[in-house]
Amino acid sequence: MTARDTVLIATFAALTAALGLLPPLPVPVIPVPVTAQSLGVMLAGLLLGPRRAALAMVTLLALVAIGLPLLAGGRGGLAVFAGPSVGYLIGWPVGAWVIGLLAQKAEGPVSLGLACLVGGIAVVYACGVPGVALVSDVSLVTAALASLAFLPGDLLKAVLAVAVARSVRRAYPRVLQ
């Protein structure tokens, strides 16, 4: 791992943390407030490639585990790994890795968007829903239905992430190397 890899990983871990510190956006119709944090997962995947994106998320989770309140709403510490959203947290590195894999060779908005949908939403939910089901002791279907509340916000973030990533890739093509 080069010095540049180390710094980029730390930068996107910090970026995702910083996005979580922004106040959540209350969106009408959607029952849960939309936080900007999963935007960081998508941006890392779209801009860093699989390995560095996944490591950025692992670094962020390590910071949370040792006691920093870096998750949206000022949450953090070991308790978040005992709560129902633990699966989503584990899903972040996995999802970022998948996005990175799919986005590495992709250029156009459609293929980048698809990478976000598969990695940032499908994979993250596939990790998150069993966690909700396990901790809440409900069926996978009930847990999946509850998770639908986050879907509109995440779709919005996927669109945003692709727009931002394309703009950054144009302004700074070296990022993917």
Add this chain to the structure above:
Amino acid sequence: MITGLYIPGGSLLHRLPAGVKLTLLVVAGLGITLIDTVLTLSVTALAVVAAYPFAARLGWQPVWRATKAILIWLFFIAVAQALIADLTAAATTVLRLLILVWTASLVTYTTRLEDMMSVLERVLVWARPLGVSPQRSAFMIALTIRLIPALFDLAREVREAQRARGVEASVVTAVAPSLTRVLAHADTVSEALIARGYDRWDAPR
């Protein structure tokens, strides 16, 4: 600067080594699955809550702080369980989650960041065969903590520059230039690291 969740103090729990506390937490997490009556769970929950003001000398405030973070989930679980199963199931699941979260938070609140960090470094030593470097991982974590406020500064500079030019930025036009500057900043930092011999750290043995 980013501050941790640790609450300073000199209680018994504060003085217990971080490794011991984490081991106890894992044991407690496994043990809780063996308890399944509402009565024993309630007693356990009360004992954990009582540990906050008595064993850890933190007062009651942190109990609420830990609970607040999962309030929506508690509500969801209570309603879902009451609908699918019955009130006993609802109470069991809610109590079990509360005990886990309160116990885990107790460890976080009474353990300094540095102590957690050194436990993490010790764990990472075992991952050395997988190609993980404990020193570099520790450095990466420290760098991330330093970069969070730096990112806010960069974003503010971009916003001020845009305002000076009379641009009313949308989300994309505000985030993309900030991120480009952040990446340029990352390059500066990595050059500084290489200049300080980063490539020779932690040479493979």
